[in-house]
Amino acid sequence: MDDELNAKLIFDKLLPEYLVKDKAIAKKINAPMAIDLEGKEGGQWWADFSSDNPVVSRGFNKEAKCTICMNAKDFNYLISQQKIRPWLEAFKSKRITVKGHLPTALKLRAIVQAHEKQAQNPN
Amino acid sequence: MKPLKTLNTSDYFEKDKEAISSHYDLPFEFFAKFLGPRMAYSCAYFADENNSLEVAEANKLELLARKLLISPEDKVLDIGCGWGSFMFYAVEKCDCSVTGITLAQEQIAVIRETAKARGFSTNMHAGLMHAYDLAFENQTFDKVVTVGAIEHMEDLDRVFSETYRVLKDDGLFLVHGMTQPWFARKVTLDGTKTEVSQLLDEHFGIGHLKSLWEVMASLEKAGFEILDHENISQHYKLTVEAWLENLQKNEQQIVDRIIPEEKYREFIAFMAAYILGFEGSGTLCNQILCKKIFKDEIRMPAPLTREHMSLGDSNG
Numbered sequence: 001m002d003d004e005l006n007a008k009l010i011f012d013k014l015l016p017e018y019l020v021k022d023k024a025i026a027k028k029i030n031a032p033m034a035i036d037l038e039g040k041e042g043g044q045w046w047a048d049f050s051s052d053n054p055v056v057s058r059g060f061n062k063e064a065k066c067t068i069c070m071n072a073k074d075f076n077y078l079i080s081q082q083k084i085r086p087w088l089e090a091f092k093s094k095r096i097t098v099k100g101h102l103p104t105a106l107k108l109r110a111i112v113q114a115h116e117k118q119a120q121n122p123n
Numbered sequence: 124m125k126p127l128k129t130l131n132t133s134d135y136f137e138k139d140k141e142a143i144s145s146h147y148d149l150p151f152e153f154f155a156k157f158l159g160p161r162m163a164y165s166c167a168y169f170a171d172e173n174n175s176l177e178v179a180e181a182n183k184l185e186l187l188a189r190k191l192l193i194s195p196e197d198k199v200l201d202i203g204c205g206w207g208s209f210m211f212y213a214v215e216k217c218d219c220s221v222t223g224i225t226l227a228q229e230q231i232a233v234i235r236e237t238a239k240a241r242g243f244s245t246n247m248h249a250g251l252m253h254a255y256d257l258a259f260e261n262q263t264f265d266k267v268v269t270v271g272a273i274e275h276m277e278d279l280d281r282v283f284s285e286t287y288r289v290l291k292d293d294g295l296f297l298v299h300g301m302t303q304p305w306f307a308r309k310v311t312l313d314g315t316k317t318e319v320s321q322l323l324d325e326h327f328g329i330g331h332l333k334s335l336w337e338v339m340a341s342l343e344k345a346g347f348e349i350l351d352h353e354n355i356s357q358h359y360k361l362t363v364e365a366w367l368e369n370l371q372k373n374e375q376q377i378v379d380r381i382i383p384e385e386k387y388r389e390f391i392a393f394m395a396a397y398i399l400g401f402e403g404s405g406t407l408c409n410q411i412l413c414k415k416i417f418k419d420e421i422r423m424p425a426p427l428t429r430e431h432m433s434l435g436d437s438n439g
Binding site: 105 | 398
């Protein structure tokens with residue numbers, strides 16, 4: 001896995017590429033989702049995965065089925081983990097909070113898996 | 124209500140009891156905050172997607188009673204009876220006699236207390252007992268039901284053989300429980316414990332999700348003929364959605380005075396994960412109705428169609 005992996009790289013560059021390469025990612029999530037990451041390395045992103053042509057954009061002025069809130073440092077650490085347990089522990093201790101539909105928030109896993117898949121098979 | 128003889132001499136009894144209790148002996152008040160009023164901690168049945176949880180819960184119990192053709196003369200055994208939702212329903216609606224067994228001490232206390240309060244002193248019994256060793260004479264029961272319990276049972280061959288033994292020759296057996304698709308089950312059988320399986324075991328105390336054909340094979344090996352199968356997976360998705368909604372609605376009360384916030388958050392995370400499991404085909408739920416095949420049997424008359432199992436008039 002990439003040591004330099006971080007939220008900005010994921011949401012500004014990699015995820016838009018993955019969504020074009022693999023239509024199944026958006027299909028799995030199938031809802032508008034917002035990410036709100038606090039801290040110096042943070043930011044806000046919004047994506048409508050229910051759209052035929054999903055686009056990831058900065059800010060979240062539009063409605064989302066769920067908003068995932070956490071610290072960017074936590075996100076950067078967790079995204080590099082290939083395990084579910086660290087995410088669960090972060091959620092249990094409220095380092096991750098979710099506004100809106102919780103099951104949809106769990107589909108963030110599809111983004112993590114997409115990255116793992118691309119990291120293993122870049123082409 | 125008379126106490127049942129308890130069989131507790133085996134290693135697996137203590138091991139499974141401890142595992143089951145770690146989940147089910149959480150405060151009753153906690154479960155009461157998200158389950159329906161009958162406290163059925165298993166898949167409800169939505170005759171209509173607009174059914175409330177309360178109606179869907181009653182639908183499920185009615186469906187079980189209809190499938191088992193329960194009559195007032197019947198002696199019924201409920202294996203893994205939970206807080207007695209089916210026991211109370213069967214006694215009240217069918218006027219039969221019901222015995223329930225569980226490995227969670229807290230559940231027995233709740234059942235006994237409720238039965239006493241509601242005046243069910245003679246036709247309802249509950250006790251601590253492992254399904255591997257049913258402490259009943261051969262051919263004791265007319266009907267046996269197990270709802271949401273096979274998920275916790277490792278050796279279904281043994282459970283179903285015991286069920287066969289305690290069931291009368293013309294008896295019916297209904298298995299309601301979760302399974303997983305074969306591709307997922309095969310990973311476990313190949314010796315790999317996935318992280319998801321490990322987490323589920325830790326959360327629910329113990330987990331043995333088989334594939335549907337394994338459950339059916341165990342039933343046939345034990346001597347049962349499968350009469351009917353219904354896949355109720357989408358009903359479970361609706362059920363868990365209702366539970367999660369109730370949990371989130373009651374969050375403040377729960378974390379303020381019932382269970383620690385971390386435990387609450389673990390619960391809602393697993394509920395959400397189960398919704399996704401049922402949304403795809405990661406987790407399945409089934410009802411399997413069986414009859415006992417016995418020596419020199421002459422098939423008893425039985426309904427020729429599934430019409431008696433329809434809940435078309437139960438839209439709440």
